[in-house]
Amino acid sequence: MDKPADMFDRDYEWAALTRFVTDAQPGATLGVVSGRRRQGKTFLLEAACEATGGFYFGATEATDAESLRRLSTALTAHVLPPSPYHFADWHEAVDALLALGSERPVPVVIDEFPYLAKANPELPSIIQNALRPLREQRTASRTRLLLCGSALSFMGRLLSGNAPLRGRAGLELVVRSLDHQLAAQFWGITDPRLALQVHAIVGGTPAYRREFARGDSPSGPGDFDDWVIRTVLNPETPLFREARYLLAEEPDLRDTALYLSVLGAVAEGNATRGGIAGYLERKATDIAHPINVLEDAGLLQREADAFRANRSTYRISEPLIAFHHAVMRPVWPQLERPGNAARVWQASRRRFVANVLGPHFEQVCREWALHHADPDLLGGLPAHVGHGVVNDPPTRTSHEVDVAVVGVADGTKPPLLAIGEAKWNDTMGIAHIDRLRHIRDVITRTGRYDTSRTKLLCFSGTGFNDKARRAADTSPDVELVDLPKLYGTLRP
Structure with missing residues (x-):
């Protein structure tokens, strides 16, 4: 499928949809697409349907009977059958959707699926039954049924635990917000x-x-x-x-x-x-x-x-x-x-x-360390990036650490790849570096992490003074990260 020219980024999501929608293997399959509102899920799914001649249905808050009537009308306009559809129940409706893929792989999208399930809580079980193995309507179809929703709490439960659709989905795609870059x-x-x-x-x-x-x-x-x-x-x-x-x-x-x-x-x-x-x-x-x-x-x-x-x-x-x-x-x-x-x-x-x-x-700064920083700069691939408070019993104080980069544990103790301090409005100097060195020493005494290669990261929104820059030039364990480095190369 050719991605629409006016779609910004979303290369990963479009590629995942393309693989799922154009999969030629026999048998109807199920996919679930979720994400917070306003992220462009509907744009993605409508574009996929338009590129392949698929069927898109956007649900609304309505009674079960009204939703069935709306689906009947929409499917009639899409298929143009000899006589209009009038579905008596969702069993009939789902089988009609599966029939759309009788000749070729075709996407069938039900957007805002939580609205339908709220009006008819049995709907996930009905879809599970329609997609059961060896059922003729499923094996004879190559419909790629996509359920989409913005209610994250509901969509998160759709495929979890003992939910009816658990184990039925061949695609679980989360459309996330764009990162800062x-x-x-x-x-x-x-x-x-x-x-x-x-x-x-x-x-x-x-x-x-x-x-x-x-x-x-x-x-x-x-x-x-x-x-x-x-x-x-x-x-x-x-x-x-x-x-x-x-x-x-x-x-x-x-x-x-x-x-x-x-x-x-x-x-x-x-x-x-x-x-x-x-x-x-x-x-x-x-x-x-x-x-x-x-x-x-x-x-x-x-x-x-x-x-x-x-x-x-x-x-x-x-x-x-x-x-x-x-x-x-x-x-x-x-x-x-x-x-x-x-x-x-x-x-x-x-x-x-x-x-x-x-x-x-x-x-x-934490997201940059996790997703954008070169692993060579950190001394390894981060497994987790967080923050926390380090207790310093000898001085009866505690130290806040804005960025803590933890690597993958190969032995008894996980490596602490880096600790960092982030200051939006402060020009950082040697005192900030010395503070991080002291905190690293305190962490070493606790014995929880391997700090033999822990780097010191200083993040600043306004920059660094000359002493901090000299320390970074002469100390391989010190790294200064300013806003241009956080954002990489920006282009209009």
Whole structure:
């Protein structure tokens, strides 16, 4: 299949779909496509159907009977049979979809599948039965049935545990957000500092540029403040309320106020379970369920402490939601009044840097170490990149490590490939390097990791002084990573 000319990147996803859709082996097969909203899943699947003459059906929130009628109408328009389809139940409908592949491999897409399953919980079992081995309708078909959905909690359960469709799928494709480097290219931003500022607000969601901001991208570093005011903080744009809608669209989030409060607590810097409970003035056991639901929905990410067993922290995984809770939610009545955006943004900039930009920069540094850094630079391929707190008993202090790169264990102890510190607004010097050296010595004494080849990484959004550069030139264990290195080669 030829990828559409106007599709940015998505080479991996398109190749996976191509292999699945054009597979000539006999027998109908099942694929599952998931991902958070606005990532371009529908665009991918519609393009695949258009390239191969496949059938696409987008479900909506409706009763079971209405959905069957809509499918009957759509399939009639696609096949043009002698008489229109009128499916009595989903057994008939699924068999009709399998019949589409009687002559050749053909994709059949059911988008927003969770809506259909909510109205008829038996639907996954019906599809399982239709795809059972040796069933004539399955063996005589080469339909490539693709179920797609944005409700991550539901889609995650579709193929897990004792779910009816477990073991039936030949494709499980997750469409993820663009990483920081691709997002900068997508937004047409060549200045790495500006690119990270924009990414800290809208992340790598493609729809936010094309549909929600109508192609409005900052023209340069000096336009960033005005861009925030005219897009994200403007009540007239869809971006203004998008963070609230993302929460409302998750079917498992019923007590919205409680989930908003949990996210608000994390945005305020309360990253531990105990910290969240204290912020909400509740017991830790009372917030276990909402935290788990937010994790399943892909809105909250749990990260284990790299240096303390059984300790973990939480972060908001969607940048726009983090921005909303840190900057917009505390002053929402002010923002709803037209003309107040500039005034609010001027008063919120410091909060944005401390609560949004700084933590986001640290996360981008961790992702760079995991996915972009040359393994030769790190001394090996990372198995895990996280962060944590190192206790220093002799001095009765503790040290935060922003980036901890752990390698693959070949012996008794896993190698600690690197530890790093990330500073968005600080020019880093020799004191930062000395601090990392001390922390490395403390970790060595604990005996948990092999630190014989641990490198020291300094990440800075503003650069490094001469002493730090001389230390990096003369010490092979010191590496300085600035914004150009984080972003690689940007092009318009």
